[in-house]
């Protein structure tokens with residue numbers, strides 16, 4: 001089979017390798033689509049703490065079950081599936097509490113295991129056993145179904161942010177993740193949803209979400225949110241960019257008893273922000289961070305997409321062949337569009 005093998009940062013080769021053989025409890029997936037995530041671009045440029053090279057990356061993956069290993073009963077050959085890439089152990093303290101994204105033995109496809117930028121991919125036994133393999137409903141394409149993974153992370157984030165009916169929600173950053181946050185908040189019954197970005201071009205691409213666009217290159221965000229909320233500010237602020245300045249600023253944009261979510265991670269060599277703790281002290285708001293998702297969030301995400309309430313096809317800007325993956329990574333890096341998908 002053909003695979004894109006990352007030998008080390010910036011050294012990506014398309015090579016012919018053996019098709020893996022599924023062992024006990026494992027599944028061999030014939031990859032049909034694998035979307036490029038922001039992390040894939042970062043890993044391509046700088047590596048990743050959980051990756052030992054060489055590695056096949058790609059974790060927003062869908063395909064057909066080509067072969068099942070011994071003792072796999074839950075899914076049959078030929079089934080169209082999406083694979084949730086974060087694999088919990090199912091046995092540790094956090095898994096037993098239902099917080100699988102905090103699993104103490106968490107492993108991930110595309111990081112610890114080879115991922116979906118290949119013609120075939122092995123799905124580990126723990127993933128099969130712990131509910132990471134989800135059937136794709138018949139009305140969804142493989143490409144559309146790749147949106148289930150980022151949407152699952154958004155669902156996990158908003159459950160920790162406690163977005164409730166009638167809330168005013170401000171999402172900072174209108175990329176694919178910010179757009180999913182906006183669409184999902186509207187689905188959960190949020191009152192007003194604002195999507196803020198410094199790039200008018202990015203905002204234009206996010207208009208379909210139905211949120212109110214706020215162009216911060218020409219609008220004072222704090223003044224705007226204050227005006228829109230009668231001075232109360234936003235009940236929920238979600239920072240969907242990996243930048244320190246918006247994380248600091250978010251503390252000035254949140255209402256009393258509201259919540260701020262640091263959804264985007266900061267670079268590992270610059271993880272600190274200036275934190276005005278008096279804002280927190282007097283505002284009695286909550287600051288949470290989220291990353292990843294639980295297997296159940298992936299199932300919910302797939303159902304939401306299939307129901308049409310999340311407009312999956314609007315997120316897909318372009319598909320590339322596997323042999324052209326570098327062009328896809330370049331396009332994703334330049335943020336020309338929302339999602340770029342690799343179809344082997």
Ligand SMILES: [Zn+2]
Pocket residue numbers: 037038039059060149150
């Ligand atoms: Zn991702």
Ligand SMILES: [Zn+2]
Pocket residue numbers: 088089090091092093094095103104105106
């Ligand atoms: Zn665990």
